[in-house]
Amino acid sequence: MKKIVVVVGDAEKRQELVSALTDAGYEVTPFGDPLEAARATSKFHFVVVITEETVVKHHDGLVLAKVARSKGLAGLVLHSELPAEVVMLCQDIINGPKPQSSRDEYRYRIQGLLRQTLEPLTLPEIRQRVIELTADQRDPFRAPDIKQVTDVIQQDPQLTALMIRLANTVLIRGIEQVSSVGVAVGRLGLLRVHAAVMTMAVLDIVKGMAAVPGFDPHQFWRHFIACAVTSEVLFELVRDRLQLDPALASKAFTGGIMHDVGKVILYEHAPELFGDVLKLMRYRDHSMWEAEHGLCGVSHCTVGTRFSQQWRLSAILEMVIKFHHTPDCRNVSESGRIISLVQVADALAWQLGFGVGGDGLTVPALNADILRLLDLKNEEIEALKPVALERIHEMLAVIPL
Numbered sequence: 001m002k003k004i005v006v007v008v009g010d011a012e013k014r015q016e017l018v019s020a021l022t023d024a025g026y027e028v029t030p031f032g033d034p035l036e037a038a039r040a041t042s043k044f045h046f047v048v049v050i051t052e053e054t055v056v057k058h059h060d061g062l063v064l065a066k067v068a069r070s071k072g073l074a075g076l077v078l079h080s081e082l083p084a085e086v087v088m089l090c091q092d093i094i095n096g097p098k099p100q101s102s103r104d105e106y107r108y109r110i111q112g113l114l115r116q117t118l119e120p121l122t123l124p125e126i127r128q129r130v131i132e133l134t135a136d137q138r139d140p141f142r143a144p145d146i147k148q149v150t151d152v153i154q155q156d157p158q159l160t161a162l163m164i165r166l167a168n169t170v171l172i173r174g175i176e177q178v179s180s181v182g183v184a185v186g187r188l189g190l191l192r193v194h195a196a197v198m199t200m201a202v203l204d205i206v207k208g209m210a211a212v213p214g215f216d217p218h219q220f221w222r223h224f225i226a227c228a229v230t231s232e233v234l235f236e237l238v239r240d241r242l243q244l245d246p247a248l249a250s251k252a253f254t255g256g257i258m259h260d261v262g263k264v265i266l267y268e269h270a271p272e273l274f275g276d277v278l279k280l281m282r283y284r285d286h287s288m289w290e291a292e293h294g295l296c297g298v299s300h301c302t303v304g305t306r307f308s309q310q311w312r313l314s315a316i317l318e319m320v321i322k323f324h325h326t327p328d329c330r331n332v333s334e335s336g337r338i339i340s341l342v343q344v345a346d347a348l349a350w351q352l353g354f355g356v357g358g359d360g361l362t363v364p365a366l367n368a369d370i371l372r373l374l375d376l377k378n379e380e381i382e383a384l385k386p387v388a389l390e391r392i393h394e395m396l397a398v399i400p401l
């Protein structure tokens with residue numbers, strides 16, 4: 001008989017899983033605490049660690065238990081060699097009984113998605129290195145030199161070409177055209193380089209998407225770029241009056257690029273959900289966020305947050321992804337202002353014709369409380385639209401899908 005360790009925080013679920021696995025022919029030893037279980041794992045064939053929210057796979061029972069503990073992981077941690085029927089059994093117990101209706105089916109599947117490790121979403125090594133090198137330029141002890149960053153970028157021809165194209169855009173270019181990546185990186189600055197690499201990462205995700213009926217990746221990409229550029233333009237407008245750190249400009253841009261990344265992941269995993277979401281939007285005048293909540297109990301914000309944790313995005317970016325539809329108009333912190341900026345930029349992108357979904361869908365209105373938080377006036381926003389529009393078109397030409 002195969003021996004198995006089960007680690008489940010919730011006593012009721014632990015008992016349920018123990019009974020199910022015993023019935024399936026396993027000799028089960030249950031634990032409530034991952035570390036306690038880790039000490040005993042070598043004696044067992046399989047380890048299942050279940051806490052509350054997330055699923056992580058790991059080959060080593062001891063390490064996985066420590067990881068679960070150190071990250072305060074909630075979820076299901078499965079041994080990679082665990083037989084499929086055990087995985088199914090565990091997931092059934094965690095997700096609850098199999099659904100009857102399609103609404104329950106969506107909820108069941110999306111809850112499963114949230115517990116998974118989103119394995120395909122890993123960054124190529126060189127890009128990961130550039131992101132790490134340029135991550136937090138406000139920390140003087142971590143600041144890399146431009147040559148070091150340039151050396152890494154040069155190993156990736158696509159990134160090299162992008163840096164040169166960006167350095168020749170209207171906003172950045174000097175008197176002479178840039179043709180060397182070293183000069184390009186110098187002109188852009190490390191914060192812009194960081195934002196550009198993140199942009200390429202999202203571009204790769206959108207490009208790699210399997211076909212989803214009715215989902216036009218070009219339209220999504222145009223929305224991401226429009227929101228990013230508009231966030232940056234808005235940031236420039238309010239930076240001095242709100243005394244924001246100039247280093248946050250790249251966070252505003254990257255927040256715009258990434259705010260809806262959860263949509264891409266959500267609809268790739270549940271393609272038919274997109275059609276149903278559009279129906280609710282069209283016939284019940286729901287926003288996409290409301291329709292997703294109605295159909296699967298969570299929105300693209302929750303799915304995107306799961307993704308941001310996997311990519312270890314900065315706290316500000318994670319909060320933008322999580323709260324861009326529900327910003328707090330009293331939050332005057334740096335992250336609160338950036339979330340609000342992206343929310344305004346999201347609505348402006350729609351108003352400028354870069355929304356997602358097509359005709360007949362709700363164009364989000366600007367929130368008066370959020371405008372007050374950002375000290376933005378309607379006349380200023382109207383004046384800013386043509387500037388944003390020009391830059392959006394230029395950026396789309398530099399980074400097309």
Ligand SMILES: [Fe+2]
Nearest residue numbers: 259260324325
């Ligand atoms: Fe969104």
Ligand SMILES: [Fe+2]
Nearest residue numbers: 227259260346
């Ligand atoms: Fe959006």
